[in-house]
Amino acid sequence: MNSFASELANRVKKNQDRLQVLYGRESVHWDLSAKCTTERLKVFDYKSPCGYSIHLQQQAAKNTETGGAVWTAGVQLARYLEQRFATTASKMKCLELGSGTGIVGLAFACLGGDMTLTDLPKVIKHSTAKNVAANIEAVRKGGGNVHVCEFSWGDTTRETQLALLGGLDSTNSVNISSAIDSKKITYAVEQTRVPFDLIVASDVIYSKQTAKLLFSTVLYLLQSRELTGTPGAAELILSFDNRGRTGLRWFLDKILQAKHLLLVRSVPENDMKKGWVCKHISVYSVRLV
Ligand SMILES: C[S@@+](CC[C@H](N)C(=O)[O-])C[C@H]1O[C@@H](n2cnc3c(N)ncnc32)[C@H](O)[C@@H]1O
Numbered sequence: 001m002n003s004f005a006s007e008l009a010n011r012v013k014k015n016q017d018r019l020q021v022l023y024g025r026e027s028v029h030w031d032l033s034a035k036c037t038t039e040r041l042k043v044f045d046y047k048s049p050c051g052y053s054i055h056l057q058q059q060a061a062k063n064t065e066t067g068g069a070v071w072t073a074g075v076q077l078a079r080y081l082e083q084r085f086a087t088t089a090s091k092m093k094c095l096e097l098g099s100g101t102g103i104v105g106l107a108f109a110c111l112g113g114d115m116t117l118t119d120l121p122k123v124i125k126h127s128t129a130k131n132v133a134a135n136i137e138a139v140r141k142g143g144g145n146v147h148v149c150e151f152s153w154g155d156t157t158r159e160t161q162l163a164l165l166g167g168l169d170s171t172n173s174v175n176i177s178s179a180i181d182s183k184k185i186t187y188a189v190e191q192t193r194v195p196f197d198l199i200v201a202s203d204v205i206y207s208k209q210t211a212k213l214l215f216s217t218v219l220y221l222l223q224s225r226e227l228t229g230t231p232g233a234a235e236l237i238l239s240f241d242n243r244g245r246t247g248l249r250w251f252l253d254k255i256l257q258a259k260h261l262l263l264v265r266s267v268p269e270n271d272m273k274k275g276w277v278c279k280h281i282s283v284y285s286v287r288l289v
Contacts, residue, residue, distance in 0.1 A: 009037040012069050019044065019072060022278055044070040046103060049276075050082050052110040052138045056101045056131050066206070067100035067123035073203035074100065076281040077239035078107035081200065083273055089113035090143055093166060095196045095221065097153065097214070098204035099123075102131040108200070109144035110135075116167055116196075118151035153213040163224035166194045195224040195234065202239040211247030215254050222262075222288050236286040237267075243280055255286060263289045 020028045029043040041058040048054070059068035081104065085092065090112030096105040098119055105117035119128050129148050132139075139146050149168045151158050161168050199221055205211045218236050225234050240248055255264045267283035 005038070008065065012041060013037045015069065015071055016041070016044075018278075019070065019075065022072065023047075023075065038068075041069055044101070044103075046070075046075065046078070046107075048078070048082060048107065048110065049273075050086055050111065052142055054103065054106050054110065054135050054138060056103060056106075057127075057134065058101060059127050063126040064100075064123050066203075067098070067119055068127050070101050070103050071203040071241070072278055073239040073241050073281050074103040076276075076278050077104050077200060077202040077237065077283060079276045080237070080239070080267065080272060080283050081108050082111060083276065085113070085198075086111055092197045093194060094198040094200060095162065097151070097199065097201040097217070099128045102128045102135075104200055104202050105146070106132065106135050106139065109139040109146045110142035112143040114145045116147040116149060116162075118149045120152055121150040124148060124150050153210070153217040159217055159220055163195065163221050164193075164228060166196060166224075193228065195228050195230050196221070197232070197234060199234060199236045200238070201236075203241055203245075204238075205240065205247045205251055206245055208247040208250050211251040211254075215251055218286070219258075219261075222286070226288070233287050238284045238286070240282055240284070241280055242282055252284075261288060262286050 016028050016030075023046070027045050027047075029045070030040045031042045032040060034040040044056045044058055046054040046056065056070055058070060081089070085108070089108055093114045094105075094108050095116045096108075096118060099105050099117040100119060100123060102117055105115045109115040117128055117132065118124075132146055132148050136146070147167060149158075151162065151168070158168060199218060201214070201218075204214060222234050222236055224230075225232055252264065255262050263286065265285045267285060
């Protein structure tokens, strides 16, 4: 195993252990017959206090790297969104960056939101799209809508479409209808020209390089309401594991330095219901001012 793969295997193992402590032993299922940690990754079952369940397949590292596992920051962000938007999500349009297994985007869609999940092409194919297809009934029951698109930060063509049209056209969205009953869902993203109200991302910074790409992308996307002449301000909500994420300090400093443009608020622990807090995770809210 090379050093990246072994570091990833260690992080995956620690994270899955933490998920079991936080959300119960039964939430994580391993395939114990497989040889290494990343291949043992199997299922994460998320039972929401809002009444729905999400069943997520976790994949081996080869095709998805970090996007094949559920990360604690993702579950915490899902919980934060549930607490804050349980009664308003159905009127909101939300974009997720770096969706991975889809825990955050699926949670918001299960609350009734109009949700677009994005990630790198190989992650969409091997992880996000499959999980969205498998959980579509929960989304339907919650009254939500879900779209899945390939989007790599810094891809200015897609960035512009997302900002100005509020989605990508059907040639850029993923057709996963073959995986499910196609009558139940439309996957083409309608270009509604309604910009996003909310942009979310969990645990998406782990190098200065990814931090730089993400910074320029979110800065642009946050301006989409202004660019389209739509009233109101979009909000960006991010969650991070505080421990050892290279690039995170750089990213937060960049936002703080852009004082005339952005305001950062660290969402305090007491904003979260008792029992929903994980000390190692921070949630940040960013808006244009
Ligand atoms: C640690 S995982 C987090 C996944 C998920 N948000 C969660 O919390 O469980 C980081 C995610 O960011 C995605 N990512 C990394 N660099 C990216 C880029 N340049 N463009 C789009 N997505 C990227 C990865 O593919 C991966 O799915």
